[in-house]
Ligand SMILES: [Zn+2]
């Protein structure tokens with residue numbers, strides 16, 4: 259059975275995420291679009307994931323805990339976790355490595371914590387869209403310890419990606435997955451020009467910051483693959 263997904267969606271906790279990116283709106287839109295599984299993956303935090311998971315249970319959409327971490331090389335890594343506890347453990351470590359720079363809501367936007375009824379329960383004062391003081395290697399180890407997936411995000415982009423910032427995929431890390439952004443119209447054509455990427459399993463996500471940008475029902479995984487990837491820790 260195929261499972262339609264979008265594993266890279268920002269909520270209103272990301273300063274760049276639209277205020278309409280509430281738990282109910284995100285999961286509701288995913289449901290309308292016919293997605294089976296999504297991940298709420300904010301910048302360097304999982305603060306709105308529990309709320310989205312609760313809504314997901316009500317609406318029948320699997321919400322996987324996610325977080326888009328910015329390493330000290332300014333590389334974005336999409337990370338996915340088998341449980342909320344694992345995600346919160348990783349997020350706590352990431353938060354410690356986030357520089358103590360205050361958010362400027364007038365410049366960057368508000369960073370809103372929300373409950374499962376979309377009430378704002380607080381504001382994050384530390385700016386979440388900073389590079390953490392965590393290398394690509396340190397993050398790899400952390401995600402591995404947490405039992406999560408380490409997915410270099412939007413590798414095709416000309417900024418904040420492994421290829422743009424490092425110029426190569428680091429062979430010393432056991433990376434199995436990459437993400438291509440929706441800018442890539444033909445995955446086959448893109449990979450023909452970058453044969454070194456063919457060994458990775460590719461995720462295609464929206465990186466939505468606005469409701470309308472959440473993926474249509476186009477990207478899918480075989481459900482058995484997802485089970486084996488997460489060792490059955492999800493979709494229960
Ligand atoms: Zn990114």
Ligand SMILES: [Zn+2]
Nearest residue numbers: 266268326465
């Ligand atoms: Zn993103």
